[in-house]
Amino acid sequence: MExxxxxxxxxxxxxxxxxxxxxxxxxVILEQGRIVERYQSLMNAGVRVPAFIEQLTGISNAMxxxxxxxxxxxxxxxxxxxxxPLLAHNAAFDQKFWDYExxxxxxTRLQNFACSLLLARRLMPAAPDxxxxxxxxxxxxxxxxxxxxxxxxxxxxxxxxxxxxxxxxRKHGLRELSHDLLVSLQKVPAAKINEHLKRYRGF
DNA sequence: TGCCAGGCCCTCTTTAGGGCCTT
Numbered sequence: 463m464e465x466x467x468x469x470x471x472x473x474x475x476x477x478x479x480x481x482x483x484x485x486x487x488x489x490v491i492l493e494q495g496r497i498v499e500r501y502q503s504l505m506n507a508g509v510r511v512p513a514f515i516e517q518l519t520g521i522s523n524a525m526x527x528x529x530x531x532x533x534x535x536x537x538x539x540x541x542x543x544x545x546x547p548l549l550a551h552n553a554a555f556d557q558k559f560w561d562y563e564x565x566x567x568x569x570t571r572l573q574n575f576a577c578s579l580l581l582a583r584r585l586m587p588a589a590p591d592x593x594x595x596x597x598x599x600x601x602x603x604x605x606x607x608x609x610x611x612x613x614x615x616x617x618x619x620x621x622x623x624x625x626x627x628x629x630x631x632r633k634h635g636l637r638e639l640s641h642d643l644l645v646s647l648q649k650v651p652a653a654k655i656n657e658h659l660k661r662y663r664g665f
Numbered sequence: 666t667g668c669c670a671g672g673c674c675c676t677c678t679t680t681a682g683g684g685c686c687t688t
Contacts, residue, residue: 470687471687471688472688473687473688474688475670475688476670476671476687476688477669477670477671477688478670479669479670479671480669480670481669482670482688485688512688514688515688518688519688550687551686551687552672552685552686552687553687554670554671554672554673554686554687555670555671555672555686555687555688556687558670558671558687559688579673579685579686579687580673583673583674583685591685591686592685592686593685593686593687594686594687610688651674652673652674652675653674653675
């Protein structure tokens with residue numbers, strides 16, 4: 463499978479539209495089913511972390527006081543990612559923050575996002591639910607560390623994506639997996655995914 | 666003042682409602 467940049471944000475809440483900002487980002491580069499490069503940084507956007515979020519992520523206001531600015535981190539991570547296609551677990555969430563934080567440094571996203579949540583709903587229908595941690599356990603993937611920290615979650619999403627790619631090869635006969643193919647699969651109605659995959663067999 | 670995310674997906678649906686997922 464081609465190179466994919468798997469990203470995960472920790473933030474102060476659910477949407478930049480509610481004045482929430484990013485507090486940490488991690489990106490891992492997935493190549494041929496393996497993580498080959500990593501970027502991670504806390505980021506100080508000048509906002510307070512609510513107590514609930516500090517409890518959830520372990521990222522405190524004290525930790526952010528000494529962190530590099532959001533602008534500096536976004537410049538670095540944008541350089542790190544380049545035009546590598548992106549993926550996240552529930553990409554609608556990370557895409558909102560990626561686009562917002564990138565917009566603040568006057569940059570625009572050039573590539574699509576794929577979503578491991580939408581893919582897992584189609585390819586792992588027997589899982590108890592489709593939370594990142596549940597899928598990791600269900601597929602017997604490695605424990606990557608503390609959940610709700612950006613690098614642990616990005617590694618989990620990358621391992622899950624590699625697992626899904628292997629399932630597409632093993633169970634569905636797909637050979638060359640591109641990011642575009644993943645994006646197209648996540649748009650197929652869930653009830654029709656098996657029928658749809660038959661068309662790709664041998665590709 | 667009062668609002669406070671939003672797209673996906675299922676179903677006892679489509680003139681709608683509610684759970685799932687991310688922090």
